[in-house]
Amino acid sequence: xxxxxxxxxxxxxxxxxxxxxxxxxxxxxxxxxxxxxxxxxxxxxxxxxxxxxxxxxxxxxxxxxxxxxxxxxxxxxxxxxxxxxxxxxxxxxxxxxxxxxxxxxxxxxxxxxxxxxxxxxxxxxxxxxxxxxxxxxxxxxxxxxxxxxxxxxxxxxxxxxxxxxxxxxxxxxxxxxxxxxxxxxxxxxxxxxxxxxxxxxxxxxxxxxxxxxxxxxxxxxxxxxxxxxxxxxxxxxxxxxxxxxxxxxxxxxxxxxxxxxxxxxxxxxxxxxxxxxxxxxxxxxxxxxxxxxxxxxxxxxxxxxxxxxxxxxxxxxxxxxxxxxxxxxxxxxxxxxxxxxxxxxxxxxxxxxxxxxxxxxxxxxxxxxxxxxxxxxxxxxxxxxxxxxxxxxxxxxxxxxxxxxxxxxxxxxxxxxxxxxxxxxxxxxxxxxxxxxxxxxxxxxxxxxxxxxxxxxxxxxxxxxxxxxxxxxxxxxxx
DNA sequence: ATAGATTTAAT
DNA sequence: TTAAATCTA
Numbered sequence: 091x092x093x094x095x096x097x098x099x100x101x102x103x104x105x106x107x108x109x110x111x112x113x114x115x116x117x118x119x120x121x122x123x124x125x126x127x128x129x130x131x132x133x134x135x136x137x138x139x140x141x142x143x144x145x146x147x148x149x150x151x152x153x154x155x156x157x158x159x160x161x162x163x164x165x166x167x168x169x170x171x172x173x174x175x176x177x178x179x180x181x182x183x184x185x186x187x188x189x190x191x192x193x194x195x196x197x198x199x200x201x202x203x204x205x206x207x208x209x210x211x212x213x214x215x216x217x218x219x220x221x222x223x224x225x226x227x228x229x230x231x232x233x234x235x236x237x238x239x240x241x242x243x244x245x246x247x248x249x250x251x252x253x254x255x256x257x258x259x260x261x262x263x264x265x266x267x268x269x270x271x272x273x274x275x276x277x278x279x280x281x282x283x284x285x286x287x288x289x290x291x292x293x294x295x296x297x298x299x300x301x302x303x304x305x306x307x308x309x310x311x312x313x314x315x316x317x318x319x320x321x322x323x324x325x326x327x328x329x330x331x332x333x334x335x336x337x338x339x340x341x342x343x344x345x346x347x348x349x350x351x352x353x354x355x356x357x358x359x360x361x362x363x364x365x366x367x368x369x370x371x372x373x374x375x376x377x378x379x380x381x382x383x384x385x386x387x388x389x390x391x392x393x394x395x396x397x398x399x400x401x402x403x404x405x406x407x408x409x410x411x412x413x414x415x416x417x418x419x420x421x422x423x424x425x426x427x428x429x430x431x432x433x434x435x436x437x438x439x440x441x442x443x444x445x446x447x448x449x450x451x452x453x454x455x456x457x458x459x460x461x462x463x464x465x466x467x468x469x470x471x472x473x474x475x476x477x478x479x480x481x482x483x484x485x486x487x488x489x490x491x492x493x494x495x496x497x498x499x500x501x502x503x504x505x506x507x508x509x510x511x512x513x514x515x516x517x518x519x520x521x522x523x524x525x526x527x528x529x530x531x532x533x534x535x536x537x538x539x540x541x542x543x544x545x546x547x548x549x550x551x552x553x554x555x556x557x558x559x560x561x562x563x564x565x566x567x568x569x
Numbered sequence: 570a571t572a573g574a575t576t577t578a579a580t
Numbered sequence: 581t582t583a584a585a586t587c588t589a
Contacts, residue, residue, distance in 0.1 A: 228585065235583055237579065357580095381581095472580090481580080482581085575587070 092118040092179050092262045096172060096186040098194065100216060100334035101150045102295045103157070103255035107214035108185035110253060118262035120179055121154055121161050123147055125274055126168040130193045133376070133463060136456035138425040141284050142293050144276035146333050149294025151271075159259035163269040169201035176209040179266050187334070188213040190222045190366050191463050192373035219249050219338045219359065222366040232371050234478045239367065240360050247356075248346060249339040286423035291329065291459065298330035302344055310350025316358075319417075319428035320500035325355070328460035329426070331362070338362070365464035368478060375477075376467035377448060383551045384476035389446040400443050400534055404435075405453055407506070410533035412518060413493035414438045416505035423505075425459035430496055436473045437487040442540040444547055447474040483548045486541050493518040506530070 093112040100106060101123075112119045127134040135143065151161040164171045172184060184205070188198070202211055215221045225233065225243045233239035278284050292300065305325040308315070315323030330336050338359060345352045369375050379385055390397040403409055407418035417431035427435065432454075439450040451470040455461045471477030475484075493502070499517050503510045508530040509517050520526040521533055535543075 227583090231584090233584085235579065238584060361580095478583090479579080571589100573588090575585105577583100577585080579581100579583090 091182045092120045094172070094176060094179070094181045094184040095119055095121045096168075096184055097121060097123045097150065097161070098186070098189055098334075099332060100187045101146045102298075102335050102337065103150075103153050104295065105216065105252035105337040105340055106187070106255070107216045107253075108187050108212075109259075110256060111212065111214060112183070112185045113256040113259055115183070116260070117182070118260050119159060120175075120181070120262055120266065121159060121259075122172070122175060123150070123161055123163055124168045124171050125163070125165045125269075125276075126171075126197075128167045129169070129197050130191070133191070133193060133455075136458070136461055137278065138287070138457050138459045139461050140276040141278065141287060141425070142291070142329055142333060142459045144271065144274070145293035146335060147271055149296065149335075153255075153295060154259065157255070157257065157259045159261055160265065161268075162266055163271055163274075165269055165274065167197075169197050169204060172201055173204045173206065173209075175266065177206050179262065181209050183210045183212055185212045185214065187216040188221070189217060190370055192369070195373075216337060217334060218363050218366055219243070219342060220246055220363060222363070222370045225363075225367070233364075233367060234371070236361065236364050236479055239364050240357060243360055243363060247342070249342055251343060252337055252340040283422075287425045287459065290424045290426070293329070293333070293335070295335045298327065298336035301326050301330060302336060302341065306344060306348045309345050309348045309352050309355055313351060313354035316354070317430045317496050319431050319496065319498055320504070324429060326426075328462075329458075332460045332462045362462075362465060365462070365468040368468050369464040372478070375471065376451065376463055379474075379476040380471060380478045381476050384474070386551050387446075387476075388444075388547050388550055390444045392445070392449060397443075397445065401439075401445055401449060403531070403534060404439050404443060404445075404450075408531045409438065410521060410531045411438065411489045411493075412502045412506055412509055412520070413489050413498050416498065416502045419505045421454075421457050425457065427458070428501070430492075431498075431501075432469070433473060434487055434489050434492050436470060438489055440474050441483075441486045441544040442489075442535055442537070444544060447471065447476065484545060486544055488537055490519045490522075490537065 093115050095109050095112045103109060147161065154160050164175065176184060198213065205211060220243055225239065227233055233242065312323065315321060327341065341359060342356065345355055372380060392398060392401065404418060407415035409415055413431065414435050417427045417435045421427040436450055439445050440447050447470045451466055454466055468477065472479055472481050475481050494515060499514045502517050508527050509520060512520060512525060516523045516525050520530065
């Protein structure tokens with residue numbers, strides 16, 4: 091009789107409730123990770139996430155081996171693979187942390203239904219500070235707006251103190267078969283685009299702890315520095331958190347112990363909680379506008395070659411707006427983009443290029459090492475103005491003044507080498523100052539023209555939520 | 570007691 | 581515009 095521990099986005103040994111509970115049973119433990127590209131359907135992990143996963147699984151396996159255990163790797167639809175494995179090893183229980191993506195909720199339900207008699211599925215909390223859905227409004231409903239959600243959640247803080255990893259993990263007499271991780275093809279082959287990611291990141295629990303140690307002395311300056319992309323003002327913990335290499339409770343307590351004014355940082359942790367709560371209420375938030383009026387928004391048609399070309403220029407960082415291009419190139423090189431720049435780049439795709447937010451969301455899903463269904467969907471809908479939490483569509487970010495305001499000169503110099511020789515203020519808008527080098531593109535569209543086009547488009551859905559056909563015809567004629 | 574109206578505030 | 585809390589009949 092063995093106990094299975096099913097790992098997913100919780101690739102850690104510290105403060106891992108499922109692992110602790112399994113060890114406490116006093117029986118042999120079989121840790122397993124299942125690569126499942128079928129259950130999430132069109133939400134299977136993107137290329138950058140797969141790169142991260144490969145290294146994080148190796149780190150987890152190493153950590154387990156140091157405690158006398160190891161990680162079993164299997165591939166396929168998770169609920170079927172687990173039911174099969176439970177039969178194979180005669181498992182009396184499967185312990186896991188509860189996940190809240192709609193496909194994982196379905197899979198956990200499906201697993202209950204097909205488990206062999208005598209195998210129990212035991213789910214624990216641990217992905218969030220509070221279980222999504224558990225923070226209720228005064229009348230017992232679910233929050234839709236961040237600020238009241240934060241106030242209500244803060245009442246329950248601090249979370250329970252994190253628990254250390256078990257010293258030893260008892261092994262079964264014989265291990266079941268395991269895939270070789272390199273047979274999964276998680277790493278890029280040719281071309282190897284992961285060089286910048288290798289330089290920048292150390293996936294796994296040890297890397298997560300290092301990032302936290304690096305951040306803590308800076309935590310009380312987070313509020314002041316977090317919007318400056320050219321300096322390390324943020325924590326860089328997002329991919330580690332997405333893969334669960336560090337628990338939110340560990341981070342909360344460490345930030346509180348660091349002292350100083352850390353509330354702004356803690357609020358950002360709670361944005362992650364908020365996003366999980368939103369997708370629990372609206373499971374299709376990643377594909378469906380929360381405000382139905384946006385279903386009629388006259389997005390430019392991706393089947394049109396011009397629109398496709400604009401999109402490709404955005405992905406490659408060739409829009410002619412230095413701050414946007416720096417961000418998109420940072421994303422391509424490192425699998426990460428500074429949060430302030432994410433807002434500017436996303437706003438540019440939606441409002442300057444009039445491309446459906448879902449197109450941008452998909453690109454981020456594929457290229458971000460911290461790609462997270464809940465956070466990605468909530469943040470893109472927020473930027474579009476289509477979300478339950480309303481950022482007015484008509485608030486159109488001006489990329490050039492954002493660039494100056496957040497002092498992005500050095501950031502642009504780093505990521506857009508064609509412009510590295512330019513000083514401030516020229517580097518923020520070389521075209522306007524007449525110093526654009528020949529190897530840097532002209533702007534796809536001017537800010538003023540883009541702004542007017544976006545407002546015209548928005549006016550069509552503003553009134554009744556239905557399509558204003560006359561206005562649509564007018565826009566098409568103008569194009 | 571509670572549905573409905575009013576107020577407040579929203580990265 | 582809309583969510584959430586508060587007030588009111």
